[in-house]
Amino acid sequence: MSILTVSNLTKQFGGLVAVNSVDMTVEKGSITAVIGPNGAGKTTFFNLITGVYQPDNGNVQLGSSSLVGLKPHEISRHGIARTFQNIRLFSNITVLENVMVGLHKQLKAGIVGTLFQTKRVREEEQLAKEEAYHWLEYVGLAKHLNEDAQNLSYGAQRRLEIARALATKPKLLLLDEPAAGMNPRETRELTEFIHRMREDLDVTIVLIEHDMKLVMEISEQIFVLDHGEKIAEGKPAEIRNNVKVIEAYLGKSAVTPA
Amino acid sequence: MNKLTSKLKGNKLAQIILLVLYVLITSLSLYLAQASVTAFLLLLFSLLLLYYTELPDRLKWLIAGVVLIGVIPFVSSTGPGYQSYMEVATVVGIYVAMALGLNIVVGLAGLLDLGFVAFFAIGAYTYGIFATGQAANFMPFGTFPLSGESFWIFILIGCFVAALFGVLLGIPVLRVKGDYLAIVTLGFGEIIRIVFNNLDKPVNITNGAMGLASVKPPEIFGYQFVYPNQFYFIVLAILFLVILAVRRFEFSKIGRSWKAVRENEIAAQSMGIHLVRTKLLAFAIGASFSGMMGVVFAAKQTFVDPTSFTLLESITILVMVILGGMGSVPGVILGAAVITILNLQVLTEVTNYLNQLSLDGVISFPEALAPAKMQRFIFGAILIIFAIYRPQGLIPSKNPVFDEESLKEGSKKHRKEQITVEPDKGFQA
Numbered sequence: 312m313s314i315l316t317v318s319n320l321t322k323q324f325g326g327l328v329a330v331n332s333v334d335m336t337v338e339k340g341s342i343t344a345v346i347g348p349n350g351a352g353k354t355t356f357f358n359l360i361t362g363v364y365q366p367d368n369g370n371v372q373l374g375s376s377s378l379v380g381l382k383p384h385e386i387s388r389h390g391i392a393r394t395f396q397n398i399r400l401f402s403n404i405t406v407l408e409n410v411m412v413g414l415h416k417q418l419k420a421g422i423v424g425t426l427f428q429t430k431r432v433r434e435e436e437q438l439a440k441e442e443a444y445h446w447l448e449y450v451g452l453a454k455h456l457n458e459d460a461q462n463l464s465y466g467a468q469r470r471l472e473i474a475r476a477l478a479t480k481p482k483l484l485l486l487d488e489p490a491a492g493m494n495p496r497e498t499r500e501l502t503e504f505i506h507r508m509r510e511d512l513d514v515t516i517v518l519i520e521h522d523m524k525l526v527m528e529i530s531e532q533i534f535v536l537d538h539g540e541k542i543a544e545g546k547p548a549e550i551r552n553n554v555k556v557i558e559a560y561l562g563k564s565a566v567t568p569a
Numbered sequence: 570m571n572k573l574t575s576k577l578k579g580n581k582l583a584q585i586i587l588l589v590l591y592v593l594i595t596s597l598s599l600y601l602a603q604a605s606v607t608a609f610l611l612l613l614f615s616l617l618l619l620y621y622t623e624l625p626d627r628l629k630w631l632i633a634g635v636v637l638i639g640v641i642p643f644v645s646s647t648g649p650g651y652q653s654y655m656e657v658a659t660v661v662g663i664y665v666a667m668a669l670g671l672n673i674v675v676g677l678a679g680l681l682d683l684g685f686v687a688f689f690a691i692g693a694y695t696y697g698i699f700a701t702g703q704a705a706n707f708m709p710f711g712t713f714p715l716s717g718e719s720f721w722i723f724i725l726i727g728c729f730v731a732a733l734f735g736v737l738l739g740i741p742v743l744r745v746k747g748d749y750l751a752i753v754t755l756g757f758g759e760i761i762r763i764v765f766n767n768l769d770k771p772v773n774i775t776n777g778a779m780g781l782a783s784v785k786p787p788e789i790f791g792y793q794f795v796y797p798n799q800f801y802f803i804v805l806a807i808l809f810l811v812i813l814a815v816r817r818f819e820f821s822k823i824g825r826s827w828k829a830v831r832e833n834e835i836a837a838q839s840m841g842i843h844l845v846r847t848k849l850l851a852f853a854i855g856a857s858f859s860g861m862m863g864v865v866f867a868a869k870q871t872f873v874d875p876t877s878f879t880l881l882e883s884i885t886i887l888v889m890v891i892l893g894g895m896g897s898v899p900g901v902i903l904g905a906a907v908i909t910i911l912n913l914q915v916l917t918e919v920t921n922y923l924n925q926l927s928l929d930g931v932i933s934f935p936e937a938l939a940p941a942k943m944q945r946f947i948f949g950a951i952l953i954i955f956a957i958y959r960p961q962g963l964i965p966s967k968n969p970v971f972d973e974e975s976l977k978e979g980s981k982k983h984r985k986e987q988i989t990v991e992p993d994k995g996f997q998a
Contacts, residue, residue, distance in 0.1 A: 333633050360837075361839055363835060363838075363839070377834055382838070382844075383838035383839050384838050384839075384840075384841045384842055384843050384844065387838070387840060387841035388840075388841050392839070392840075393839055395836065397836075399833045399835060400832075400833070400836070400837035401828060401829050401832035401833055401836065401837075402832055402833075403832055403968075404825070404829075404832065404968055405968045405969065405971070407976075408825055408828070408968070408969075411825060412825055412826070412837070412840050412842070414830045414842050415822055415825070415826060415838075415840065415841060416841035416894055418822045418823060422823070422825070422854075425817055425818060425821040425822070425823055426817060426818075427812055428817060432821070436821065436977070437823070437980070439822075439978030439981070440971060440976055440984060441980045441982070442978055442980070442983045444971075444973075444976035444977070444979070444980045445980035445983040448980060450657070453973075453977075454973075456971055456976070457968075457970050457973075459968065466942070475840065476576045479840060479841060507960060515860060524605050557778075
């Protein structure tokens, strides 16, 4: 069963076609990778799905509902969460509060309840703190709960972004270069962690990644973008030997010996 | 000195004794040496000392209440300077509330607003128009001016009208960000002032540049509020509610949403935060504090005209927030108090002193450096010094500290529901 169906998705910036009629189907519960050389339109593709950009053409469908025209916060409420290539944490607030923001859409406190600190609001707030702490435990950041997010190490910041995204209880989790800047050991741990997330949390994962080892190891389905167009899709073994993909990464001379 | 502070740290009894001694001495000196500005300022300073003690919060509030409600009005009441001290304290209170309102917009939500005084003006005119005969010009029914007893309702009305204008301003303005937002709000502030200045025709609503004179003083059960020492208590009561509200908002879902939007709009949105609603709420709540104090201001001055609401006022309030520490409630309170007292008391005292010296022939100032002109210069110099040496503000904002142990217990119940794997293991980079 497919959870995300993208059809004919197109986005132009002036004369540049960043994403050109891309079709994609993501199976529920799968781990899918989107790869491609720099500037292939992968992050734009994510931004189109999450509503940061509006597509010029085409459709994005999550389950049975179309996401086109929705604002990012509405799409988040439909059950899509993401991390960012250039980490976007709330730098000057604490690690725990960062995750609590991820829980906001399930909190019901309004102005009046907040002003009078009703019992319901206080209980809800306490529960949110506990749940946020639980997510920190899950990604192994529990002992940093009171630090400012900006003071975490690079790898820890990436994990915090994941924790924050998980707190929104997504059906679909988009990871934009989760392994960027990680050393081989960290990447290996990340690989395990992504597998574990899927099993524990019943979440479908789509990731953009440049680390081919990680991509080949982890993904069940791979989509390859180049110059905004989908040039290949398939299982890791198929992609590895795809002529078009090798050409896109290494140039024509790599496939047709001179 | 360092030894002394380290000894004091942790010793609550010593802290209380010193604080009480300090309050006693300053109170006595104010009581005996009337019209001594220094003693009055030192007495106010005790509140800052109180902030730095390590007493429980409730006790701090209690002591602050005793000092503000009992000690300050009482010990300054006997001398000729009484009303002028109370006037200063009242104005400080009005500015503190406004600065706290602006702090929500600028400090928490990160929206630079250069026209904040507009909401103060809206509050002031809301009461001014209906508490003078002015409303009779355009209202088809009712008799005006309304009695002074309506003042209490108008505090609420001013609050809501200002909040409404906050939203109305916000809807078009929030399409722009950063520097552009600052320019647009600056424009809004000026528009409001100029509209009030010109709304005497075709229908005379605001009486234009002439202003609204003899605004009815507040009244309750036949008791009239006319003097600063009476307004002092009104301002104190409102201020207490404002501070309570600010603290509750700051550490709630709403406050966190503001901070998230301030830190990173795109990330906040993708976490499900409604950007426009969150920003509008900041504008509305910030404006509402200003609107309430506008009503008090109109009643206190008994006169409202557009010249009280210039751009310089907006800038002054912004300076209070930045000097005190953006996003920091105690900082902003201190910032507002420092700036107001500097402007109203210290700088005028210094000017008077220098004038006296030059009159006595001790020193002579060239025309260009006349003490009255130096006042703004000194003010500016102080701001620059603070900006260089305390860029985070007088009391920088602090993040809440959560108790890990209690959360550890609570998080277990979430674990059972979803997670089967041992947490904290695995994926430790």
